[in-house]
Amino acid sequence: MTSIQVRVIDCWVFHRLEKELRFLIMKRNDGLQYEGLFHCVHGKIEADEAAWQTALRELREETGLSAKAMWVADYSSQFYEASSDTFNLVPVFACEVESIDIKLSREHSQFEWLTVSEAKRRLAWQNHIQAIEQISRMFTQDFPQKKWLEVSFE
Numbered sequence: 001m002t003s004i005q006v007r008v009i010d011c012w013v014f015h016r017l018e019k020e021l022r023f024l025i026m027k028r029n030d031g032l033q034y035e036g037l038f039h040c041v042h043g044k045i046e047a048d049e050a051a052w053q054t055a056l057r058e059l060r061e062e063t064g065l066s067a068k069a070m071w072v073a074d075y076s077s078q079f080y081e082a083s084s085d086t087f088n089l090v091p092v093f094a095c096e097v098e099s100i101d102i103k104l105s106r107e108h109s110q111f112e113w114l115t116v117s118e119a120k121r122r123l124a125w126q127n128h129i130q131a132i133e134q135i136s137r138m139f140t141q142d143f144p145q146k147k148w149l150e151v152s153f154e
Contacts, residue, residue, distance in 0.1 A: 021135075025119050029108055040131075043061070074137075
């Protein structure tokens with residue numbers, strides 16, 4: 001029987017440039033799964049971690065950045081893996097950062113800070129496009145529910 005798992009997170013990192021959000025997207029290195037694709041901070045949840053803790057850890061490991069603030073996105077991702085007959089639910093987070101000086105891990109070969117429309121042209125997966133659209137809506141339109149989605153991590 002097909003199993004349902006929550007084993008990875010997506011974390012969309014952004015900073016504000018005047019009144020516009022800029023999202024960090026990174027290109028996967030050659031020789032790795034999904035090589036050459038642009039995506040967000042992504043990683044496996046360790047046994048002793050909450051999903052939001054994984055997002056903060058992966059943010060540091062993949063970029064060298066620390067979050068100024070963090071929210072649960074008004075969106076969850078999902079995908080099916082035929083090799084393991086597993087349906088994956090993916091918690092999605094939004095992290096605002098102040099610094100834009102990235103220290104890429106070996107997983108990535110390059111990065112860009114892009115507007116939503118620019119990022120949508122680079123992203124391969126519809127789940128990623130929907131995630132940044134929802135996160136952008138949370139921060140650029142009237143979205144009072146955002147206060148209930150903020151993660152307290154200090």
